[in-house]
Amino acid sequence: VKTDPHEGTMIPQQRQVLFLLVLLGVSGAASEPQQFSVVEEMERGSFVANVAKALGLEVGELSNRGARVIFKGNKDYLQLNHRTGDLLLREKLDREELCGPAEPCVLPFQILLEKPFQIVMAELIVEDINDHSPAFLNTEMVLKVPENKSPGTVFILENAQDLDVGNNSLQNYTISPNSHFHIQIRGDSEGRKYPELVLDKILDREEQSEIILTLTALDGESPPRSGTAQVRVLVVDINDNAPVFAQPRYEVQIPENSSIGSRVVTVSETDLDAGNNADISYTFLHASEIIRKTFQLSEKSGELYLKEKIDFELIQSYTINIQATDGGSLSGKCTIIIQVMDLNDNPPELTISSLTSPIPENSLETAVAVFRVSDLDSGENGKVVCSIQDDLPFALKPSVENFYTLVTEGALDRESRADYNITITVTDLGSPRLKSEHYIKVFISDVNDSPPVFTQRAYKLYLQENNSPALHIGSVSASDRDSGINARVTYSLLPPEIGELPLFSYISINSDNGHLYALRSLDYEAIQAFQFNVRATDGGSPSLSSQAVVQVLVEDENDNSPFVLYPPQNGTAPCNDLVPRAAELGYLVTKVVAVDRDWGQNSWLSYQLLKATDPGLFTLWAHNGEVRTARPISDRDAIKQKLLVLVKDNGQPPLSTAATLNVLLVDGFSEPYIQLPDATKEEVQTDSLTTYLVISLASVSCLFLFSVIMFIAIHLWKRKRDANDGSQFDPNGPFPSYLVDVSGTGTLSQN
Missing domain, CATH: 2.60.40.60 (Cadherins)
Structure with missing residues (x-):
């Protein structure tokens, strides 16, 4: 970094901010940048160049790849027309304001292509035009020349300033015609020119005490621009000792946070003359406007004070020339070099170049954001570390020219987390450390990866x-x-x-x-x-x-009435049950067998004797349908007995069916009845009676089983016949016989 040793003028510079691991994986950083040039003061919207052609791309690729132009500090000097690929001026550019005396005036920028990610380094060169005339800071200079000065004596004059550069800058000085002086021009190592007044002829104060000259500064344009100042030469009596500074060169360092009014340095000199010839006054010599605005010099004491705040990031050093002049117009010169000490007074800066949100949740490694970090400080104060929270599925990857890319580390799950608040923290390595934070909210878009x-x-x-x-x-x-x-x-x-x-x-x-x-x-x-x-x-x-x-x-719903299997109620010839007149109390006459197509308690059946020829002769068991004699049969009982039995289920409301039984009282059995022992009767049976009882029970059981088997066989045969006829099962049709069996109590229930 360099500054003008005489002017203290700032020369723009590019700073490179150091990142952790920034050199790992970075490619293409050393490629030559693309260069574009523009003349200063061109109108807004002026054409600069065609970016698509310069990069070897089709015009449509710029829009598809998300091309953007990025300057340091978010300065929008140029704008990119994606439709034509033209690079246009966004505003008028003043080279002197942008770069000062630096030549060439280069504004670095980047062309960012997001898809796929690529950074192209570029430079905009602002060319100078002759839009400034040379100008003197003081339009009148007073020069005291002793009358005994010999010809050839050189007197230093103040120089003019020209903000232009190159051939447009200050090139020559001239003096108005006179017989005593001429102008000679000296240059420094950086090409600046200074005027010196050379004495051609001894002066005589008594002949002419004052000579007025016109000094003209000219630049190199044709025709040249010019600026003038008046030089008043006062002829004084002899002063034979010039002031001598204690040091010809002073070097001091001051921190950039020094307060206004603080003393920078004190220069001192000695003069062997006495009286008025030893009265010393101190003035700036060849001081630029920046030096005169920043520092104040005590004319009597030689103390140099700060007049306004200094900033290391703007100017790093000042070179000030001080001239001490005694009362006899003799002078001496010294140089003060002031080095501004950098302090960590600038926090790091972060500039987002692009941000993609939302991003699909199945993205494996997707660039979410591209940003640039910088720090205006220097040295350790300008080195930065960039980081994000540890518990996020994102990572920072360094790129070229202080760029970082925020990428996903793996596939995200929107169902677990739909958005992320990411804090990007940039911390410098100065003392004390300064940091800045930038907040990004990234939304996760849904992908159909979860089934119902x-x-x-x-x-x-x-x-x-x-x-x-x-x-x-x-x-x-x-x-x-x-x-x-x-x-x-x-x-x-x-x-x-x-x-x-x-x-x-x-x-x-x-x-x-x-x-x-x-x-x-x-x-x-x-x-x-x-x-x-x-x-x-x-x-x-x-x-x-x-x-x-x-x-x-x-x-199940109670929607089926009980169905009587025995005795048959199909209108055929009545079935008569025979009871011997010799039957005693409790004789089993017959058994009513019924079923119900319903289920559960809707199929629980109970039996009730509604009507009988002789109500007192028979009794009906309510749970199993058995009909037994309630008393011994007498000769007065009618031969034909008719019983009406009601079979009722247990549904709500209950359904019922009536069955008719015909009982004939007959004589003529060799053993006409089977005597059933009563539970309360305690007489002892003979062996013969036991034999008859066993035979009778076996006969009745065989008859009952034969009836049931015949009934089931008939229904199976009917079902098979219906199946052969191609009929289909109707939910509202007859009850399928294959769904029933006989329970132990004699009633049929649905399995």
């Missing part, structure tokens, strides 16, 4: 038989952790059949809410339960689905 999930793997629903059609019997529900259309669930039935009828003739489902409806009235006696699968499908692409099992249990 049912609240239950299996559902059990209950339906009362004889239901009304379109009855709502229950619902299934599934949720999807995705969002938007990916979480919109629709329901459908899977197509397997139930028995002989298709599923869709029994059940329908509302595809939006999962409500299930029974389409037809169901008969418990035909179908007691069935199950099917329900599929839940989301709206993603491709869609995901899951299944659940639904079991429907049909609940």
